[in-house]
Amino acid sequence: MLVNLSDICAIAEQNNMAIASFNTPSLEAARAALDAAEETGLPVILSHAEGHDPFAPLDYLGPTLVRLAERSSALVCVHLDHCEHLSYMRRALELGFTGAMFDGSLLPYEENVANSWRAADMCAGFGAGLECELGSMGSREAGARDEGGTAEESGATYTDPDQARDFVNETGLDLLACSFGTVHGIYKGEPHLNFDVLTQIRSRVNVPLVMHGGSGVSDDDYRKAIDAGIRKINYYTYGVKFAGEAVRAMVAEREAASPDAVVYWHDMTTTAYERLLADFTSVIKVFANGSGPLA
Numbered sequence: 001m002l003v004n005l006s007d008i009c010a011i012a013e014q015n016n017m018a019i020a021s022f023n024t025p026s027l028e029a030a031r032a033a034l035d036a037a038e039e040t041g042l043p044v045i046l047s048h049a050e051g052h053d054p055f056a057p058l059d060y061l062g063p064t065l066v067r068l069a070e071r072s073s074a075l076v077c078v079h080l081d082h083c084e085h086l087s088y089m090r091r092a093l094e095l096g097f098t099g100a101m102f103d104g105s106l107l108p109y110e111e112n113v114a115n116s117w118r119a120a121d122m123c124a125g126f127g128a129g130l131e132c133e134l135g136s137m138g139s140r141e142a143g144a145r146d147e148g149g150t151a152e153e154s155g156a157t158y159t160d161p162d163q164a165r166d167f168v169n170e171t172g173l174d175l176l177a178c179s180f181g182t183v184h185g186i187y188k189g190e191p192h193l194n195f196d197v198l199t200q201i202r203s204r205v206n207v208p209l210v211m212h213g214g215s216g217v218s219d220d221d222y223r224k225a226i227d228a229g230i231r232k233i234n235y236y237t238y239g240v241k242f243a244g245e246a247v248r249a250m251v252a253e254r255e256a257a258s259p260d261a262v263v264y265w266h267d268m269t270t271t272a273y274e275r276l277l278a279d280f281t282s283v284i285k286v287f288a289n290g291s292g293p294l295a
């Protein structure tokens with residue numbers, strides 16, 4: 001069932017859990033995310049990042065994701081991730097997306113507020129929930145800059161708790177993405193999350209908080225983040241990394257068995273789907289923080 005971003009996060013709030021938000025720029029990823037949600041009975045968010053448009057065009061993927069969510073037995077939000085252009089956001093909302101993120105985190109504060117306010121107005125008109133970001137993770141989904149490393153190396157700026165309160169009041173957003181030590185992409189060392197920043201933000205705002213750069217974080221840190229108010233966790237990089245490794249191992253195994261082995265494209269997509277399903281299922285359960293089936 002297709003549900004609104006705010007409603008799915010309200011369920012997370014009631015159950016002290018976080019909803020997994022998976023980027024799904026392929027049919028295999030979308031299928032794995034939906035099957036993981038249906039098998040666990042837990043809600044899920046299917047995310048399409050504007051930066052993934054070159055290899056996963058919104059016009060192809062958007063209608064597919066919305067239709068799949070509508071017919072799913074799980075509670076599913078179809079969400080636009082890291083959108084920097086309001087015209088692109090309008091296209092996604094017209095296709096039926098039920099959530100969107102406006103990312104003005106690299107803009108000067110006043111400009112971020114002004115554009116986030118316009119995005120909130122647009123989302124309200126479509127009955128969709130809006131996520132905005134304050135503070136910066138430094139690197140983006142699409143890898144426009146170098147990904148990975150420490151938060152400092154990525155040019156991250158922690159979200160300022162007092163500014164977060166003003167930002168929420170001035171924009172009318174529904175969810176706030178915070179920067180507190182996670183990075184996008186592959187971590188080069190142990191991630192160091194600043195839960196103190198998160199707790200301070202939580203005490204000043206009354207909207208669900210979002211954690212980006214969710215892959216590569218320990219289960220223990222996920223639990224601490226959820227207990228500190230994180231209700232949506234974006235997860236992508238490690239899932240597709242594991243799927244890529246599984247495909248490579250499958251091809252190597254076939255070639256070792258026979259030098260003339262033929263490997264078809266659908267052999268690769270099937271292997272990728274199976275690996276993604278295993279990973280997404282385990283991630284959804286960890287983020288559920290002990291909650292049982294909800295759908």
Ligand SMILES: [Zn+2]
Binds near residue numbers: 184
């Ligand atoms: Zn992100």
